[in-house]
Amino acid sequence: MRICGSPRTPKKSPRIRLKWFQKSLSPTPGVNPKGAPERAALTVLMASWALLAFLTSSGACFAATTGGTISFAALTIPKGFPSLCIIDFETCRLRKYMKRILIFQTAFIGDLVLVSSLIKSVAKTYSEAEVFLVCKKGYEAIYEGFQYLKGVIPYDKKGIRGFASKLKSIKFDAVFSPHRSHRTATLLFLSGIPLRVGFDTAGFSFLYTRRVKYKRNVHEVERNIQLLLAVNKAARVDLQPELFVSKDEVGKVREKFSLEFPFAVIAPGSVWSTKRWLPEYFASVGKYLIEERGLVPVIVGSAADIPVAEKVFRQIPFAVNTAGKTNLRELMALIAGSSVVITNDSSPTHFASAFKKPVVTMFGPTVKEFGFYPLGEKAKVAEIPLYCRPCGIHGGKRCREGHFKCMRDLTPEKVFPLIDEVLKDGDFAEKRGVGS
Secondary structure (H helix, E strand, C coil): CEEECCCCCHHHCHHHHHHHHHHHHCCCCCCCHHHHHHHHHHHHHHHHHHHHHHHCCCCCCCCCCCCCEEEEEEECCCCCCCCEEEEEEECCCCCCCCCEEEEECCCCHHHHHHCHHHHHHHHHHCCCCEEEEEEECCCHHHHCCCCCCCEEEEECCCCCHHHHHHHHHHCCCEEEECCCCHHHHHHHHHCCCCEEEEECCCCCHHHCCEEECCCCCCCHHHHHHHHHHCCCCCCCCCCCCCCCCCHHHHHHHHHHCCCCCCEEEEECCCCCHHHCCCHHHHHHHHHHHHHHHCCEEEECCCHHHHHHHHHHHCCCCCCEECCCCCCHHHHHHHHHCCCEEEEECCHHHHHHHHCCCCEEEECCCCCHHHCCCCCCCCEEEECCCCCCCCCCCCCCCCCCCCCCHHHHCCCHHHHHHHHHHHHCCCCCCCCCCCCC
């Protein structure tokens, strides 16, 4: 806390009382859990003080500012009070005695995978705390067996107050929220978690106790880590995304689809149609993988991806089509057991990064500067320069220019060298006739 003032009557100045508050609230840097009632009392005191000054026609101004501090200022107030008094204190700061910490990310699957680096960093920094994750209902299986989490709490996004009450009952000490929606900020505010850290570009960001600058042109994992570094510059940062899949799970999914040979994962789907590379191009890559690398093409995707997966599958001899036939854990096991992943700019990219797999990702309407490119020494982005790129953070349903050159002109011949590069000295089969 910092206190500034120039009292007109030093003997009875409120400045003396405020120093007492300083001692009772913050004997050491950081949070004093027992000081919460005093903080509330101080807030009421300052608001009342400013109101009193206003009513006595001398004028007053007080304000609460976010970004980790709360400030009150009273100006030109009655005789006997300081002419200017500013109180500036941090609402909350993580310390070793924090018992429960929450990570909140209810966005797409890819975003959820990338938040694993933040989870690891928080868990390593506060090793005695229990770390929990809130994710969209249906995605909780992604973090099964993840050693850095105490638990995963699914959220169906159908209500705010009820879920906020649930979080409040768990008594979290802090929450880090990479998710930037109005709903999230409101929900976390109502949950009463003392330290709420979010980005300054989030909807209703003023509801966070600490607002962090949203950095552009950096990878999402680096961006997320800024939330932790904002409250602890000495944090143990681990930028590598990571997930857990057991050898048993990989073995079972290989048995389910009779995958006896080394295989490559091909992911031709995407929620956004303009982010999909052409099916015939994926088919050409599939044939290349068979003929030049001796890898069985395994096509993956959700039930929504079945139509495009079928188009690719029909053009590749000896391919295996698993689209719509796997759950999330089986999809993860296929990627973890593969030799290489060929994908659009979608979640399989980030699964590949989490399992440290060679990956080639097709970028059409999106660009690396958005921060969602594949990570790793054996990760490559296939793209071409074009005047209209990027056309949106998620692409779109159709090409705005009507030519779709970002994908049409990205031919398989431009992708083959990237495949060779990520597979160089890698774990893949020698050239052989898979179907012979």
